[in-house]
Amino acid sequence: MAAIAGALLAGVIQPVVFAAPALAAPAVGAASGSVVQKTAETESAAIQAAESSDSNVEITSLRSESGEVYATPDGQLEAVQHLKPVRTRDDGGWKTVDNTLVKHADGSVAPQAAAVGLEFSGGGSGPLATLERAGRKLSFTWPTALPTPVLDGDSALYKDVLPDVDLKVRSATDGFSELLVVNTADAAKNPELAELKLKIDSPGLDLKSTDEGGLEAVDEAAGGIVFQAPKPIMWDSGQPATGARTLSAQDEADAAGGEDGPGDASNVAPIGVAVSNDGSQLSLTPDQGLLTSSDTTFPVYIDPQTYTPKAGEWTMVSKYWASSPQWRFNGDSDAGVGYCGWDYCAPYDTKRLFFKFPTSRFAGKSIVSATFVGHETWSASCDGRSVQLWRTKSFSSSTTWNSSDDNWLDLLDSRDVAKGYSSSCPGGDVEFDASAGVKYAASHNSSYTSFGLRAGTETDKYGWKRFSDDAYLRVKYNAPPKQLSMKQLSMNPGATCHKPGSKVRVRSLPKVMASDVKDPDGDQVSVQFSLWWDAGSGFKPQWTSAKIGPKKSGSDFSSQLAEQITSTKKIPKDTTLAWYARVQDYDEGKYYSYSPWSGAGSATGCYFVWDTSVPHGPTITSGDYPAADDSNPDDPAYDGVGRYGTFTVDASDTDVTRYQYGVNEDASSDNVVTTSGGAAKTISFRPTRSGTNFVNVQAFDSAGNGSEPSSYQFRVKAG
Known part of the structure; x- marks a missing residue:
C-alpha cells in the first residue's frame, strides 16, 4: 500500500x-588527454565550430531536461530526445540527474540532484x-x-x-x-x-x-x-x-x-x-x-x-494479461518483446512495447534522418531474429493488449539481431530507421510521436528479447529558411518594398532584389521571385522565376523584369502589380525546404504600377562605394562603417530643381539637395551598417512633380 x-x-x-538534452559529446584534448565538452551557446557559433572541428558541437542554449541539439560538420542539426530527464536545473545551471540519497542536517533524506x-x-x-x-x-x-x-x-x-x-x-x-x-x-x-x-x-x-x-x-x-x-x-x-x-x-x-x-x-x-x-x-x-x-x-x-x-x-502490453496495463514496465528497467515460450516464462506469453517521444521541435523541419535507438538487454539465443519498429497510435497508462490491437500504423524498420544472451552476443544498442515516422510528425506538427517494438514472428520463441526503458531518438534535420522580411526587399527603380496603400509608380520595369538572404543552418540558399496581377480572374501569380542560385548564406539576389514575362504573357501597364520572394536552402547537392513567400502573414507583396508617364529617375554613381554586383560570388565590400562616402546624382530632365534621398529607406524631404537644370550634385554620408546598403533618390521639378525613385545598391565593410 x-x-x-x-x-x-x-x-x-x-x-x-520538454525533452531534456543529454550532455554534449566530449572531445579528447590533444595535449593532455583530458575530456573537453564541445559546446557553443548559439546555433550560428556551433555551426561554425562543427565545420572547423569536423565534429558535432552541442548548442547549449537549446538544452532541456531530456534533450540536446548538436550542429554537425555537414551543416545540419541533430537532436537527441530521451524518454526521461537526464539533467536538472541547479543554481542557474544544469546538473546531471543523480538519484543517490543523502541525509540532510535536519534528518530528512533527499536525492543529490532530482x-x-x-x-x-x-x-x-x-x-x-x-x-x-x-x-x-x-x-x-x-x-x-x-x-x-x-x-x-x-x-x-x-x-x-x-x-x-x-x-x-x-x-x-x-x-x-x-x-x-x-x-x-x-x-x-x-x-x-x-x-x-x-x-x-x-x-x-x-x-x-x-x-x-x-x-x-x-x-x-x-x-x-x-x-x-x-x-x-x-x-x-x-x-x-x-x-x-x-x-x-x-x-x-x-x-x-x-x-x-x-x-x-x-x-x-x-x-x-x-x-x-x-x-x-x-x-x-x-x-x-x-x-x-x-x-x-x-x-x-x-x-x-x-x-x-x-x-x-513507455509501456508494455501482455497477451496473457490482456486486460491489465503494464505502464512504465511496472517499474522494471526493461521488458520483453515477442513470444516467450521458455520454461522461465510460464505462463507462456507474447509481449509488445510502446514508446512516446515529444516531437514538436521538428514541426516544419526537413528531416534528413531519424534513428530510434533501443537497448537490448536479453535475447533467447545468439541467433538473430527479427524485431520490428512501427509508428503507432498514442497510448496511455490504461493501454492494454486488448485495447492496442489496432495501434500499429506504419512498419518503419526491421532488424535481425540478438544481444544479451551471453558474452558471445552481449547486450547493446539496436538502431532502427525511424525517418518516416519523424517526417510524418514534422509534416503534421505532431506534439508527440509514438513508436512500437514487436517481434517479426510472434510464434517463434527464439525471437524473445528484452529492451530497456532508456530508448532515445536521434534526429538529423534541416531548419527551413525564414520568411524574407519586407525590409530585405527592394527594387530599382522603385526603392523599398511598398504596401498596397502606398504603391510606387515607375517608368521602367524594375530589377527586383532580395538582400542578405540567409539560412539558419548556414546552408546555401536560392531565391525565387513571383509577379502578381489581375488578368481577369483575380489577383494571383502570373509568373514565377526559376530558382536563382544556390549561393552562400548571406548573399543578395535580383531579377530584371521584362515586358514579355512568359511566352504567352506580357506585364500590363497602368495596372496594380506586386512581387514576392521566397528562399530555399541547398546542401550537398540537395534542395530542402522553402521559406514562406515574403507576403505571408501580416506582410504584403511589394506593390507598384508600371506607368510610362512618370519621369525617369536620376542616375547614382560612387567611386568610394562602387555598385554591388550580386552576380559576382566574390563581390567585394568597400571602405567601412562610419567612413564617409560621396555619391553623385544626375538627372536627364532639365527641369529638375532638387533631389531627395534616403539611406536604407525611401527618399524624403528630410534629406534634400537643390540643383538647377537637372545638374549633377553630390551627397555624402557615413554608412551605419555593414553588408548591403541602399541610397534611394528621387528628382523633383519646380511644380513638385517627382520622378520614379532610383535605388543604388552598395556593399560596406564592417569597419
Whole structure:
C-alpha cells in the first residue's frame, strides 16, 4: 500500500517539461588527454565550430531536461530526445540527474540532484515522502511512526513497518516509487494489509482517482495535472515452471519477480485506490487473493507508481494479461518483446512495447534522418531474429493488449539481431530507421510521436528479447529558411518594398532584389521571385522565376523584369502589380525546404504600377562605394562603417530643381539637395551598417512633380 502511495507519488512528482538534452559529446584534448565538452551557446557559433572541428558541437542554449541539439560538420542539426530527464536545473545551471540519497542536517533524506523536489522521511511521524513542483507540494504520511531508514544508493529501506513487512522508497528520475515488501505468507495474513490508509497533504491541489484506477493531482488554480499515477499493481516472486531444460542465471532473473518489477513468471494483480471526499486520505487495497493464494511465491511486492508528466512515456502490453496495463514496465528497467515460450516464462506469453517521444521541435523541419535507438538487454539465443519498429497510435497508462490491437500504423524498420544472451552476443544498442515516422510528425506538427517494438514472428520463441526503458531518438534535420522580411526587399527603380496603400509608380520595369538572404543552418540558399496581377480572374501569380542560385548564406539576389514575362504573357501597364520572394536552402547537392513567400502573414507583396508617364529617375554613381554586383560570388565590400562616402546624382530632365534621398529607406524631404537644370550634385554620408546598403533618390521639378525613385545598391565593410 505504502508502495502504492509512493509509486503514485513518484509518477506525480515528475515535472512537465520538454525533452531534456543529454550532455554534449566530449572531445579528447590533444595535449593532455583530458575530456573537453564541445559546446557553443548559439546555433550560428556551433555551426561554425562543427565545420572547423569536423565534429558535432552541442548548442547549449537549446538544452532541456531530456534533450540536446548538436550542429554537425555537414551543416545540419541533430537532436537527441530521451524518454526521461537526464539533467536538472541547479543554481542557474544544469546538473546531471543523480538519484543517490543523502541525509540532510535536519534528518530528512533527499536525492543529490532530482528532476523534481523530493524528500523522504529520516524516521519518525512526519511525512514519508513529499514532492514539490511548480510551487505545489504533495505529501504522503505512513499510518505509524517510521524507523530510521537504511540508505543504499537511490533507495531508503524502513524495516518492519509491520511484522515481517518492509517499506522501501526509491528516488526515480522523474518521481519516486514506494514498495511494500511482504516477506512471508504469515506476514500477508496481517489484517492491517486489508486496507492501508495514508494521510495526504496537498494544498492547492485536487487529488482524485481516475476512471482507470490511478490518481491525478490537479492544480486548483491553473487546472493542469501536476502529479499523476497509473493504476498500481502488486506481484509475487513467481518462479519458472520446472522442466528438463536447465535455466541459466539470466533465465532465473528474468523469470522471477523482485524489487525492480514483476518477472516473466510472476503473478500480478491490481491494487484498489480511493481518495476521501475531502482529499486528506488515500486508501490502498491490495488483492487478497494474491496475498493468500497457495500458488503465491513470497516475497510479495506492493508497488504503486507516481510521476509528473514529463518528456516521454513507455509501456508494455501482455497477451496473457490482456486486460491489465503494464505502464512504465511496472517499474522494471526493461521488458520483453515477442513470444516467450521458455520454461522461465510460464505462463507462456507474447509481449509488445510502446514508446512516446515529444516531437514538436521538428514541426516544419526537413528531416534528413531519424534513428530510434533501443537497448537490448536479453535475447533467447545468439541467433538473430527479427524485431520490428512501427509508428503507432498514442497510448496511455490504461493501454492494454486488448485495447492496442489496432495501434500499429506504419512498419518503419526491421532488424535481425540478438544481444544479451551471453558474452558471445552481449547486450547493446539496436538502431532502427525511424525517418518516416519523424517526417510524418514534422509534416503534421505532431506534439508527440509514438513508436512500437514487436517481434517479426510472434510464434517463434527464439525471437524473445528484452529492451530497456532508456530508448532515445536521434534526429538529423534541416531548419527551413525564414520568411524574407519586407525590409530585405527592394527594387530599382522603385526603392523599398511598398504596401498596397502606398504603391510606387515607375517608368521602367524594375530589377527586383532580395538582400542578405540567409539560412539558419548556414546552408546555401536560392531565391525565387513571383509577379502578381489581375488578368481577369483575380489577383494571383502570373509568373514565377526559376530558382536563382544556390549561393552562400548571406548573399543578395535580383531579377530584371521584362515586358514579355512568359511566352504567352506580357506585364500590363497602368495596372496594380506586386512581387514576392521566397528562399530555399541547398546542401550537398540537395534542395530542402522553402521559406514562406515574403507576403505571408501580416506582410504584403511589394506593390507598384508600371506607368510610362512618370519621369525617369536620376542616375547614382560612387567611386568610394562602387555598385554591388550580386552576380559576382566574390563581390567585394568597400571602405567601412562610419567612413564617409560621396555619391553623385544626375538627372536627364532639365527641369529638375532638387533631389531627395534616403539611406536604407525611401527618399524624403528630410534629406534634400537643390540643383538647377537637372545638374549633377553630390551627397555624402557615413554608412551605419555593414553588408548591403541602399541610397534611394528621387528628382523633383519646380511644380513638385517627382520622378520614379532610383535605388543604388552598395556593399560596406564592417569597419
